[in-house]
Amino acid sequence: MQDLMWALFTMVIGVAGCIAYFYGSNALLDRLYPAGNSARASGMSAHDISVNINKANAIRPWLFLFPAFALLTIYLIYPVFKTLQLSFFDASDTNFVGLDNWRWMLTDPGFHESIFNNALWLIVVPSAATFFGLIIAALTDKIWWGNIAKSLIFMPMAISFVGASVIWKFVYDYRAEGSEQIGILNAIVVFFGGEPQAWITVPFWNNFFLMIILVWIQTGFAMVILSAALRGIPEETIEAAVIDGANPLQIFFKIMIPQIWGTIAVVWTTITILVLKVFDIVFALTNAQWNTQVLANLMFDWMFRGGGDFGRGAAIALVIMILVIPIMVWNIRRANAEMKGH
Structure with missing residues (x-):
């Protein structure tokens, strides 16, 4: 109850602060550039009033943008430059070591393992999620209970990564042979006469169980x-294909997919960016043991464990950023092109 009250208090203070800022900043702007009855009463000319109105209109949008810019500067822009600086210093952030952290990274077995595992995640997760999402979107649009099915499939999006990891921990749970298996996967294996396995400890394959x-x-x-993209396909193209004798598979792969290819690419790259930053699932289920290390987890280990080495952790963080930026830029450009096309 105390946590709930603190959360409610924080929300009230946040909303009240926003209201006070916007009303207060606009009131200050109107005082600096008066243009109402008070300006006329003070004898200000129509030209001066018009100038004040133009100046106030030019400044007012920035009043609304300022909080966002300030937060971006504090929590995004400054940390980027600080991380870049840290990558050239030692663990204590006091001695300049140049490129030593980067040279260490290129020869570190843990970094090599992380790159390999991240590559596996990049190959499997975006492709599988996009493929299943496309198939489900196409199938659920053709059944009367499709919206119910979509709601059920979309539900995991409302669960945090840690919460989802806890759920799947019970799916993969392992008990010694002869004990009752509470993990769904091992219960199924035992039911069909197989031997239970500690799935998340099996090297290489455990990465796929996490994926x-x-x-x-x-x-x-x-x-x-x-699904939204599929519904935006003109019916005329599908009707023309049907008249020409195309079967459902031909319509799907040769008519529908080419028309939504841009959206598919945006979805794929969006998930790719998320995969490059994956941390919670690995941390919650394996803590990067059994050859499941990924870049974000490696960064966390070097920064905050064993006394911490901010130099090496910062270098790994920059690698993640370097990998994400090109995909993010391409994704934004593609999304903008899609919007202009509509």
Whole structure:
């Protein structure tokens, strides 16, 4: 109850602060550039009033944008430059070491493992989530209970990554052979006469068991976006294909997919950006043990564990940023092109 009250108090203070800022800043602007009855009463000329109105109109949008710019500067722009600086210093951030952290990274087995695992995630998760989302979007549009199915598939998007990891931890749970298996996967294996396995400790394959969780979460996102794109396809093109004798598979792969290819690419790249930053699932389920290390988890380990090494952690963080930026820029450009096309 105390946590709930603090959360409510924070919300009230936040909303009240926003209201006070916008009313107060606009009142100050109107005082600096008067243009109402008070300006006329003070004998100000019509020309001066017009100038004040133009100046106030030019400044007013920036009053609304200022909080966002301030927060972006404090929580995004400044940390980027600070991280870049840290990457050239030692663990204590006191001694300049040049490119030593970067040279260490290129020869570190943990970094090599992280790059390999991140590459696996990049290959599997965006492709699988986009594929399943597309198939589900196409199928659910043709059944009467499609909206119910979409709601159920979209539900995992409302669960945090840690919450989803806890759910799947019970799916993969392992008990010694002969004990009752509470994990769904091992219960099924035992039911069919197999031997239970500690799935998340199996090297290499355990990465795929972790990927399933993110695919499960992101399929709903892909489905919603692609479903909207499919509904935007002109009916005339589909009717023409039917008249020409095309079967449903030909219509889907040769008529529908080419028309929404841009949206598919945007969905795929959006999930790709998320995958490059994946951390919660690995941290919650394996803590990067059993060869499941990824870049974000490696960064966390070097920055905050064993006394911390901010130099090496910062270098790894910059690698993640360097990998994300080109995909993000392409994604934004593609989305803008899609919007202009409509």
